[in-house]
Amino acid sequence: MMREILILGRGGQGAQTAGNLLARAFFEIGQYVQTFATYGGARRGTPVTSSIRVAADPIRVRCNIELANAMLCFDESLLDRAFLANADNKTAIVVNSSKAAEYFSGIGDYRIVPVDGRQIAQNHGMGKVINSALLGAFAATMGQPDINVLCDVIFENAPTKKQENVAACREAFALLSESARENHQ
Amino acid sequence: MNTAFRNQNFQLLSGNHAVAIGAKLANPDVSPVYPITPQTPILEKMIELQSQGELETEIITPESEHSALAASISASLTGARVFTATSSQGLLLMHELLHYAVGARSSIVMFNVNRTVASPWGFWPDQLDSLAQRDTGWIQLYSETPQESLDTVIQAFAIAESARLPVMINHDAFYVSHAVEPVEVPDQSVVDDFLSPFQPPIKLDPEIGRSFGAPIAQQTWNESRRDLAEVMSGIGELVTSTGRQWDEMTGRRNHGMLESYRLEDAEVVIATMGSMCGTVRDAVDSLRNQGVAAGLLKVRLFRPLPAAALREILAEMQCVIVLDRNYSAGTGGILHQELKGVLYGLDSTPKIHGLLAGVGGTSVSSEKIQQLVTSYKDAAFSLEPVWVE
Numbered sequence: 001m002m003r004e005i006l007i008l009g010r011g012g013q014g015a016q017t018a019g020n021l022l023a024r025a026f027f028e029i030g031q032y033v034q035t036f037a038t039y040g041g042a043r044r045g046t047p048v049t050s051s052i053r054v055a056a057d058p059i060r061v062r063c064n065i066e067l068a069n070a071m072l073c074f075d076e077s078l079l080d081r082a083f084l085a086n087a088d089n090k091t092a093i094v095v096n097s098s099k100a101a102e103y104f105s106g107i108g109d110y111r112i113v114p115v116d117g118r119q120i121a122q123n124h125g126m127g128k129v130i131n132s133a134l135l136g137a138f139a140a141t142m143g144q145p146d147i148n149v150l151c152d153v154i155f156e157n158a159p160t161k162k163q164e165n166v167a168a169c170r171e172a173f174a175l176l177s178e179s180a181r182e183n184h185q
Numbered sequence: 186m187n188t189a190f191r192n193q194n195f196q197l198l199s200g201n202h203a204v205a206i207g208a209k210l211a212n213p214d215v216s217p218v219y220p221i222t223p224q225t226p227i228l229e230k231m232i233e234l235q236s237q238g239e240l241e242t243e244i245i246t247p248e249s250e251h252s253a254l255a256a257s258i259s260a261s262l263t264g265a266r267v268f269t270a271t272s273s274q275g276l277l278l279m280h281e282l283l284h285y286a287v288g289a290r291s292s293i294v295m296f297n298v299n300r301t302v303a304s305p306w307g308f309w310p311d312q313l314d315s316l317a318q319r320d321t322g323w324i325q326l327y328s329e330t331p332q333e334s335l336d337t338v339i340q341a342f343a344i345a346e347s348a349r350l351p352v353m354i355n356h357d358a359f360y361v362s363h364a365v366e367p368v369e370v371p372d373q374s375v376v377d378d379f380l381s382p383f384q385p386p387i388k389l390d391p392e393i394g395r396s397f398g399a400p401i402a403q404q405t406w407n408e409s410r411r412d413l414a415e416v417m418s419g420i421g422e423l424v425t426s427t428g429r430q431w432d433e434m435t436g437r438r439n440h441g442m443l444e445s446y447r448l449e450d451a452e453v454v455i456a457t458m459g460s461m462c463g464t465v466r467d468a469v470d471s472l473r474n475q476g477v478a479a480g481l482l483k484v485r486l487f488r489p490l491p492a493a494a495l496r497e498i499l500a501e502m503q504c505v506i507v508l509d510r511n512y513s514a515g516t517g518g519i520l521h522q523e524l525k526g527v528l529y530g531l532d533s534t535p536k537i538h539g540l541l542a543g544v545g546g547t548s549v550s551s552e553k554i555q556q557l558v559t560s561y562k563d564a565a566f567s568l569e570p571v572w573v574e
Contacts, residue, residue: 020197020365027197027367036199036364061467062329062360062460064548 002055004065008083009074011046014131018072019050022135025145025153026054034059047078070094072138074130076114084110094138094176096130113141113176120172124164132158132165136172147173198368200331200361204270204296204354205230207338209240210376211294214265217245217256222308223358224272224298242268250275254282254293261291261351262397264388266342269293272358273300273314280318283351287322288409289397292345292383293352295323296338299459299510300358301545309546310357312459313511316487316519318353322413324420325488327458328356331368336437339376343427346383348416357460357510358546375434417489424486442486443494447473451480453562454499454535457508458484458520461542461549465508468554479558484520495527502535504562508554509570510543517541517570539570547574 005022009015016037023035035052051065068086073079076097087093089109096117097103104112115137117130126132132154139150151166158165198206205227208216218228234240245256250271261267271279276297286293297315301307315325324344328334334356341352356362389397401409421442428440444462447469448454455465462483472479482498482505484491499505509518516522521539528534538561543549557573 023365024197032367033197034364034366036359038359038363059366060463061551062357062364062463063550066548066550 002053002059003069004067005052005054005070005072006065006068006083006086007050007052007072007074008078009048009050010078011048013048013074014129015048015072015074016050018074018131018135019052021131021150021153021157022138022145023052023054024157025150026052028149028153029145031056032058067091070138070142072134074117074134079104079107079112084108092141094134094141096134113137113179115172115176117172120168120175123171124168126161126164126168129161129165133168133172136169137176139169140173140176194370194372195367196370197365198331198335198370199226199363199365200328200334200356201226201298201363202230203331203335203368204338204356205234206370207335208268208294208296209234210371210373211268211339211342211380212266212376213242213268213294213342215245215256215260216242216268217247217253217260218270219246219248219250219253219275221250221272221275223300223362224270224275224296226362227270227296227298250278251282254279254286257293257295258282258286258289258291259389261286261293262289262385262389264383264385264390266346266383267291267293268296268338270296270298272298273302276314276318277302280321283318283321283323285398286351287413290349291351292342292349292385294338294341294345295351295353296334297353297355298358298362299355307545308358310360310460310543311510311545312355312357313513313519315353315355316511316513319488319519322350322417323488324348324350324352324424324486326352326354326424326486327484328354328361329460329462329483331356331361331364331366332437333440334361335368335370336431336435336440339371339379340424340427340431340440342380342383343430344420344423346381346385347427348420348423349385350416350420355459360460371435379431379434420489421486421491421494440485442491443498444481444483444485445498446481446483448480448482448498450478451502452478453504453506453558454480454482454502455506455508455554455558456482456484456520456524457510458487459510461508461510464549464551465554467551468558471551472555472558475555477558477562487520487523490523490527492527495524496531499524499528499535500531500533505535505537506558506561507537507539508542508549508557509539510549512541512544512570521570536566538564538567541570541572544572
């Protein structure tokens with residue numbers, strides 16, 4: 001069973017890096033992965049999509065993801081009709097936003113999980129660098145990859161502030177794991 | 186931690202980084218490269234490897250692709266092993282010297298990332314850039330995966346230096362060039378055993394009074410093309426034997442001119458090149474599960490076209506669906522044209538449908554391919570190319 005994940009951000013936000021880190025974490029636990037980014041001439045601020053496939057067997061298909069199992073959206077302003085066309089009511093959509101889940105109920109029958117990545121990043125002196133926090137939230141929502149493996153990958157690959165990146169990832173993971181448990185009850 | 190890939194030389198690499206590592210393992214003397222999206226990560230990785238002391242090559246970054254190829258030709262003719270890389274507009278700017286590189290019998294290995302050609306501007310996978318160079322005399326190979334790209338770069342040096350003809354390897358923008366996936370990197374010792382040193386019988390050397398490319402009379406010029414034709418006639422066998430040798434040394438598979446996937450008893454064969462082959466494999470398996478006997482014919486070697494091998498396979502088929510990720514205005518898909526030509530004169534020929542699928546980088550899913558097979562396997566032949574989306 002192949003899982004397909006889409007990450008959407010703006011050029012410079014780290015969506016492509018997040019895709020590569022997530023793929024690496026799945027690779028580390030022995031899964032086959034394929035991740036690719038598409039962008040129209042890589043300008044800071046324009047939308048960038050990173051696509052990730054994860055499977056137990058080698059991945060052969062080379063085309064866009066049409067219906068994602070999960071999505072990670074770096075900016076709620078990008079959560080538009082075109083992006084949501086790749087989701088259905090089972091798709092877990094983690095979105096970077098300070099707003100509560102109810103705010104998004106008007107968009108449609110989607111499973112939207114907001115996380116205030118900006119606030120978590122600031123808690124750890126990370127400024128606008130939100131991708132480690134969002135990855136932690138994503139792992140909690142998806143139930144995978146293993147948070148320790150993910151944090152190891154982030155630690156190895158973060159160019160600076162390695163401990164801070166890991167701490168932001170763990171805080172978001174804990175926050176979302178708690179709300180996932182509450183929702184379950 | 187890593188169970189499936191433990192104790193193996195797997196690395197998580199993009200297609201372009203796999204190319205750079207393949208080039209590094211072949212140990213080129215000179216690498217003139219001009220950066221262009223989406224080829225740039227090849228050059229970036231080579232510079233990174235060079236700065237870390239892992240790659241000893243003279244990287245030249247001149248002011249244009251035209252100059253990069255000019256430097257490549259000159260370096261190759263001195264007996265240096267040469268690697269270069271480009272894409273789209275860059276390849277088009279090289280066009281004049283693509284012919285020259287062949288006529289001068291240089292042994293350059295070039296990696297081209299297939300990208301739309303302007304206008305309009307775009308960065309998307311489309312094979313018209315390299316297919317439009319099909320009459321220049323470069324050996325052309327098309328790669329489906331990052332792994333195949335790495336393996337083919339290494340094989341290409343053996344082919345180019347043996348044939349004394351330049352080789353162009355192509356992979357699709359983004360779907361391969363930027364696809365990060367597990368790639369098995371061979372040991373340096375394997376590549377060293379595989380590749381012989383480049384020792385051309387004739388070379389440019391200031392110690393030897395000899396020139397290349399001097400003006401010649403008609404008959405001698407004519408003979409230069411007859412020589413080229415003779416060399417071309419042996420390239421298919423050279424590609425096959427080189428691929429077989431590589432596969433024996435590495436345990437890998439399918440580095441021949443063509444690859445057949447589930448063609449046994451196939452009632453319909455899907456023929457294509459590059460990244461779409463992977464999606465077709467998935468579609469073929471699904472169609473077989475639905476009771477439709479489909480198969481894939483992957484064209485890996487496009488120039489010289491392996492006409493005899495294609496005839497042998499296709500003559501047995503009832504229906505061929507060609508998926509072309511390119512559009513030659515006024516005629517249609519280029520692979521479709523070539524395959525129609527190959528089939529001429531057979532006692533009975535299969536129906537052959539030319540579908541323009543994925544032109545400009547549009548996504549072609551496995552489900553879409555399954556629908557196309559269902560729609561076209563019993564359809565009447567159409568002389569006109571068909572746009573499908």
